[in-house]
Structures are given as C-alpha cells and as structure tokens.
Amino acid sequence: MALYEATSSAPVNIAVIKYWGKRDTKLILPTNSSLSVTLSQDHLRSTTTSRADPSFERDRLWLNGKEDEIKPGSRLETCIREVKKLRRELIEEKDASQPKISQYYVHIASYNNFPTAAGLASSASGFAALVSSLAHLYNLTPPLVSPSVLSLIARQGSGSACRSLYGGFVAWNKGSSPDGSDSLAVEVAPASHWPNMHALICVVSDDKKGTSSTSGMQRTVETSTLLQHRIKHVVPERMALMEKAIQERDFDTFARVTMADSNSFHAVALDTEPPIFYMNDVSRAIIAVIVELNRISLEQGKGYRAAYTYDAGPNAVIYTLDKDIKDIIQLIVSFFPQKEGEFKDNLGVFGEQLA
Ligand code: 2P0
Numbered sequence: 001m002a003l004y005e006a007t008s009s010a011p012v013n014i015a016v017i018k019y020w021g022k023r024d025t026k027l028i029l030p031t032n033s034s035l036s037v038t039l040s041q042d043h044l045r046s047t048t049t050s051r052a053d054p055s056f057e058r059d060r061l062w063l064n065g066k067e068d069e070i071k072p073g074s075r076l077e078t079c080i081r082e083v084k085k086l087r088r089e090l091i092e093e094k095d096a097s098q099p100k101i102s103q104y105y106v107h108i109a110s111y112n113n114f115p116t117a118a119g120l121a122s123s124a125s126g127f128a129a130l131v132s133s134l135a136h137l138y139n140l141t142p143p144l145v146s147p148s149v150l151s152l153i154a155r156q157g158s159g160s161a162c163r164s165l166y167g168g169f170v171a172w173n174k175g176s177s178p179d180g181s182d183s184l185a186v187e188v189a190p191a192s193h194w195p196n197m198h199a200l201i202c203v204v205s206d207d208k209k210g211t212s213s214t215s216g217m218q219r220t221v222e223t224s225t226l227l228q229h230r231i232k233h234v235v236p237e238r239m240a241l242m243e244k245a246i247q248e249r250d251f252d253t254f255a256r257v258t259m260a261d262s263n264s265f266h267a268v269a270l271d272t273e274p275p276i277f278y279m280n281d282v283s284r285a286i287i288a289v290i291v292e293l294n295r296i297s298l299e300q301g302k303g304y305r306a307a308y309t310y311d312a313g314p315n316a317v318i319y320t321l322d323k324d325i326k327d328i329i330q331l332i333v334s335f336f337p338q339k340e341g342e343f344k345d346n347l348g349v350f351g352e353q354l355a
Contacts, residue, residue, distance in 0.1 A: 006136035010128035012044040018265035046125035048110040056105035087138035127157030128164035151185035196322035223273040255307035
C-alpha cells in the first residue's frame with residue numbers, strides 16, 4: 001500500500017505595498033494590488049505535512065500540535081476542497097491509471113516556528129504551506145501547476161498567503177473578474193535578483209494583536225473615506241514605481257515608497273471608525289531613528305540607508321542593504337536594549353538575508 005504524504009514549508013512575506021480591504025469577503029478579493037518580499041531564512045516559517053489515507057474518516061488539522069476544527073464553509077475547508085478539485089480535474093479525470101487519492105480524507109499537521117497572530121503574518125505562511133503540501137501530496141507541481149495557480153487557492157485561505165508561494169519579490173494583482181480567477185500572485189523578481197537586500201525583524205511585542213486583520217480591514221472598507229483615495233489614486237502608481245525600483249535595484253525609491261505605503265496603511269487604519277492603532281510607542285520611536293538616520297545620509301548626498309514598514313501589529317521590519325546592516329542592528333539595539341531570550345515588552349532583533 002502506497003504512502004501518500006508530503007511536507008512543504010513556506011516563509012512569511014512582508015508587504016512593501018500593503019493589502020488592506022476586500023471587495024469580496026468570501027472569495028477574498030482585495031480592493032487594491034499589493035507587493036511583498038518573501039523572507040527566505042528559517043526564522044519565520046510554517047511547515048506542513050499532509051497525508052491522505054483510505055482509513056481516515058474525516059479531514060483533520062493540527063496547528064502546533066493542537067487540533068483545530070475544520071468548520072463547514074471555513075477558509076480551511078475551502079482550501080482543502082479546492083486542491084482536491086484541482087487533483088481530480090487535472091490528473092484523475094485525465095488519466096484513469098492515476099490513483100484517486102482526492103477521494104481519501106487528509107490529516108494535516110502544521111507548525112509555525114514563531115508566535116501565531118502577533119502581527120507576524122502567520123496566516124500567510126500557514127495557508128501557503130498548507131496549500132503547497134497538499135499540492136505536493138497530489139503531484140500538482142510545475143510544469144503542470146504553477147505557483148500562480150496555487151496562489152488562487154491560498155488566497156482563499158488568507159489574502160496575503162497567495163504571495164508566500166513565491167520567494168523573492170512578489171506582486172498580488174487585484175484582478176477584475178468577479179470569480180477571482182485573475183486575482184493571483186506573480187513573481188516580480190527572485191530573491192537572487194537583489195542578493196544584498198536584508199530584512200531586519202524587530203519584535204516589539206509577541207502578544208496576540210488587538211484587532212484582527214480580517215475584521216479591521218472590513219471596518220476600514222465600511223467607514224474610511226481615505227481608503228477610497230488610497231485605492232484609486234495612491235496604490236496603482238506605487239505598484240508601478242515599486243516594480244521598476246525592484247527591477248533596477250533602486251534602493252532609494254524602494255525605501256521611499258515602502259515607508260510611504262506603511263504610513264498610508266496606518267493612516268487608513270486610523271481613519272477607520274472606531275480608529276485602529278497597530279503601532280505603539282516603541283514602533284514610533286523606531287520610525288524616528290530610521291527617519292533621522294536617512295536624513296543625515298540624504299544631507300550628505302548618500303541616499304537612503306533603511307526603510308521601515310509595519311503590518312497589523314507593533315513589530316517593525318527594516319529593509320536595508322549589506323553595507324548598512326551592521327550599523328542598523330547596532331543602532332537599533334543601542335536604542336532598544338533587549339533582554340536575552342525574552343521578547344515581551346522588549347525588542348528582539350533578527351536579520352534575514354533574502355538570498
Ligand atoms: C499585507 N496585511 O499586505 C497587509 C498589511 C496586514 C497589513 O495582509 O482577511 O491576514 O486573511 O485576507 O491576509 C493581513 O491580512 O487578511 C495583511 P485576510 P490577511 O501583508
């Protein structure tokens with residue numbers, strides 16, 4: 001009897017043009033396109049094993065060793081159903097000699113090597129690893145199935161998850177089709193394109209965040225007037241600018257647009273009723289340090305040295321280049337001394353080289 005099992009892992013991605021708002025909450029279709037950098041080292045990653053077996057009596061999932069119910073109509077159920085459907089359509093219905101493993105139930109075990117839901121994008125790596133491990137289990141791999149096709153399924157688990165199916169620099173095109181068939185992730189450039197780029201993760205707090213992204217962004221869609229301006233007049237131009245900056249390895253533009261878009265996202269969060277605050281005093285102090293560092297450098301005609309960005313939580317991610325990484329770490333650690341092995345109310349800093 002064959003053993004049908006596969007393990008895949010997917011890293012977290014950190015957006016430089018932020019996704020915030022859905023035009024379709026069931027299909028998870030965004031109100032604007034977004035662009036992110038997938039981290040490539042082992043610090044922030046989900047690893048998932050899927051197994052299909054005729055003896056299983058239902059689909060089951062364990063997250064960090066604890067069983068999570070797969071509720072009918074849930075995002076989890078949707079992702080599992082969609083990957084099974086792809087297996088049936090592309091393999092089992094085309095070639096009768098292929099085993100019909102899509103008919104078996106699956107058991108799935110997923111682990112994060114970092115705190116869940118602390119604004120460190122655990123749903124992104126989690127759903128990307130889940131879809132990827134099921135795809136490997138069912139032989140839905142390139143050239144038969146591209147990461148972009150899988151991204152259509154991961155997107156229905158969590159929007160930002162679609163971007164974690166590629167490494168390096170990834171765009172999620174919002175698409176225009178009502179069925180979501182063109183709302184998918186595409187590679188802008190592999191990590192190797194810009195090997196001297198680093199992401200520095202500054203864990204300000206690993207507490208579970210106050211307002212979840214899902215409910216926060218829906219409130220923003222319903223109540224913020226600023227969001228409409230962002231969708232129509234801000235993001236489209238920034239997507240183009242950012243793609244070009246990445247192609248040309250233009251760190252000045254990359255840094256300027258990254259910081260501007262982080263500010264814009266937190267501005268629409270504040271423009272929500274009631275207002276949403278994701279950054280705290282430490283987050284804002286880190287911004288002040290980076291702004292001052294860049295100001296001095298720009299005054300000397302040397303360009304930007306670092307770019308901050310914040311997601312739905314207080315933790316900072318700082319993008320910087322090889323030549324500056326040591327100085328930036330020293331600066332951050334000197335301003336925000338850390339207690340060994342403890343993140344809570346302190347600052348943990350770790351670096352990620354992209355390639
Ligand atoms: C992003 N964030 O682009 C933005 C920036 C948070 C701030 O994507 O409802 O967890 O599961 O689609 O993907 C967080 O949103 O929300 C997010 P759902 P998700 O990375």
